[in-house]
Amino acid sequence: MVGSGRRSIEHEDEQVKVDLKQIEEACKELYIRALKVLPPDIKQGFARLDKTETDATGRAILGTMIKNIMVAEATDNLLCQDTGIPIYNVTIGAGVELDGYQLKQAIIKGCERATREYPLRSSVVHPVTRKNEHTSCGRSVPVIHIDFVPDADTLTIEMIPKGSGSENNSFLKMAVPADGIDAIKTFVVDCVLDAGGKTCPPTIVGVGVGGTADLCVHLSKVAATRPLGSKCDDPEGAKLEIDLSKAVNQLGVGPQGLGGDSTSFAVHIETAATHITMNPVAVNMQCHSARRARATFTPQGLTYGF
Amino acid sequence: MAHYDFNMPVAEAQVRQLKVNDTVTLNGTLFGIRDATQIHMFDRGRKTRFDMNGHAVIHTAPNAKWVGETKSAPSGYEPICIGTTTSARMERFTRPLMSEYGVRIIIGKGGLSEGSAAAFSDIGGVYLAIVGGAAALETTWIEQIEEVDLDDLNPESLWKFRVKGFGPLLVSMDAHGGSLYTEVNQAARGRRAAALASLGVKT
Numbered sequence: 082m083v084g085s086g087r088r089s090i091e092h093e094d095e096q097v098k099v100d101l102k103q104i105e106e107a108c109k110e111l112y113i114r115a116l117k118v119l120p121p122d123i124k125q126g127f128a129r130l131d132k133t134e135t136d137a138t139g140r141a142i143l144g145t146m147i148k149n150i151m152v153a154e155a156t157d158n159l160l161c162q163d164t165g166i167p168i169y170n171v172t173i174g175a176g177v178e179l180d181g182y183q184l185k186q187a188i189i190k191g192c193e194r195a196t197r198e199y200p201l202r203s204s205v206v207h208p209v210t211r212k213n214e215h216t217s218c219g220r221s222v223p224v225i226h227i228d229f230v231p232d233a234d235t236l237t238i239e240m241i242p243k244g245s246g247s248e249n250n251s252f253l254k255m256a257v258p259a260d261g262i263d264a265i266k267t268f269v270v271d272c273v274l275d276a277g278g279k280t281c282p283p284t285i286v287g288v289g290v291g292g293t294a295d296l297c298v299h300l301s302k303v304a305a306t307r308p309l310g311s312k313c314d315d316p317e318g319a320k321l322e323i324d325l326s327k328a329v330n331q332l333g334v335g336p337q338g339l340g341g342d343s344t345s346f347a348v349h350i351e352t353a354a355t356h357i358t359m360n361p362v363a364v365n366m367q368c369h370s371a372r373r374a375r376a377t378f379t380p381q382g383l384t385y386g387f
Numbered sequence: 388m389a390h391y392d393f394n395m396p397v398a399e400a401q402v403r404q405l406k407v408n409d410t411v412t413l414n415g416t417l418f419g420i421r422d423a424t425q426i427h428m429f430d431r432g433r434k435t436r437f438d439m440n441g442h443a444v445i446h447t448a449p450n451a452k453w454v455g456e457t458k459s460a461p462s463g464y465e466p467i468c469i470g471t472t473t474s475a476r477m478e479r480f481t482r483p484l485m486s487e488y489g490v491r492i493i494i495g496k497g498g499l500s501e502g503s504a505a506a507f508s509d510i511g512g513v514y515l516a517i518v519g520g521a522a523a524l525e526t527t528w529i530e531q532i533e534e535v536d537l538d539d540l541n542p543e544s545l546w547k548f549r550v551k552g553f554g555p556l557l558v559s560m561d562a563h564g565g566s567l568y569t570e571v572n573q574a575a576r577g578r579r580a581a582a583l584a585s586l587g588v589k590t
């Protein structure tokens with residue numbers, strides 16, 4: 082993590098105030114950083130697969146991916162041409178005081194400035210007219226999620242550029258209770274088979290289990306974008322993660338769908354309570370360019386990480 | 388498994404000799420093409436001034452920077468980051484690209500389906516797999532954006548790149564009906580029952 086020096090949060094009485102201009106700057110910086118440097122857990126994931134892959138084509142493709150990570154850093158370039166749909170996940174500490182509307186405006190402004198000033202390819206268009214504003218922004222985009230956490234003095238913003246190759250392979254099934262857990266397992270295996278090489282494997286397979294239809298899909302995205310090595314905090318979900326990770330890697334889809342052992346880095350699960358008559362399951366995949374970046378604002382200043 | 392270096396454009400016989408698992412490196416001209424480009428060319432009656440006869444196209448929409456037309460950037464664009472995208476979305480354009488424009492090679496990721504495989508054997512063409520998400524590396528194979536057409540569709544314009552040492556790319560669909568994607572997919576589906584059994588699923 083690299084500190085930026087300037088104090089970003091001011092203590093005033095008991096409340097902590099955040100500088101909106103600095104949030105805008107950080108949201109610009111986060112988009113560019115996320116596109117250039119992969120988090121350490123993903124790099125470790127590559128190192129692990131590189132050791133275990135037995136297929137010659139699979140090994141060559143993993144080698145190209147690993148080389149690309151190094152070239153992107155050495156040439157200060159974007160890892161992938163797809164700048165994705167920008168997502169900003171904000172968590173606000175109990176003692177942080179800010180105007181929620183202004184916060185959203187600052188995020189949008191930062192996202193737009195990254196696109197125009199770098200410049201990045203704007204991958205965002207109107208869904209009917211297909212018009213591109215060349216800002217990476219549009220109706221309800223960037224996608225912004227806001228949540229609240231107990232750490233009093235901290236505001237974090239996580240930025241995820243979600244590539245379309247992986248996002249286009251998103252699936253929801255409203256199974257019924259009589260289908261049981263078998264429906265969930267079968268659905269995950271079939272989604273990995275149907276996605277084949279289109280999601281740029283090796284992937285992180287995110288699975289949402291339970292909730293409402295929309296919550297279930299949301300959870301699958303949360304699961305797909307969680308760091309490698311993290312575990313579902315519901316023990317039932319954690320058990321499924323281990324079994325499904327093994328199962329999908331028996332299929333032999335391999336890197337880029339051209340065959341091999343390395344189909345997925347892992348299967349991640351997130352769960353939510355659901356209705357007595359429901360058994361929903363959703364799958365959202367993250368591609369090998371599993372990009373994310375994080376800014377943390379505390380009274381000590383702003384730091385960037387993953 | 389043989390390796391070929393192609394100076395573009397190529398003749399029909401050169402692509403017909405390629406077999407699945409061969410590798411190819413391209414030099415010279417390469418065209419960049421995407422969903423909107425082809426929707427406009429084949430559904431909305433627009434034409435390009437480029438001669439794509441015997442050439443290769445890559446499914447792409449690059450990150451490029453407008454710098455104004457100069458000697459080193461004759462199109463006005465400098466490449467920033469150029470890679471590929473999922474080909475499957477553009478499946479139905481393979482045949483018209485080949486029959487109307489004479490395209491011989493399609494480059495992308497994830498592969499194409501039966502319609503394209505048939506066009507490859509009928510007319511003489513191949514699909515070359517490039518690694519998706521490895522654009523930082525692939526950008527170093529691009530010397531220049533020479534020209535651009537249909538630029539109102541930017542970034543889904545029709546791009547004319549000059550490339551050097553663009554590859555090695557894997558022949559994953561050939562002109563003889565061979566497809567690595569079909570092979571891998573059938574093998575993977577053959578392992579479905581065992582994977583489900585390992586999860587204790589009763590089928």
Ligand code: SF4
Nearest residue numbers: 161244246281368520
């Ligand atoms: S799926 Fe991911 S790695 Fe592949 S091209 Fe899209 S963003 Fe890049």
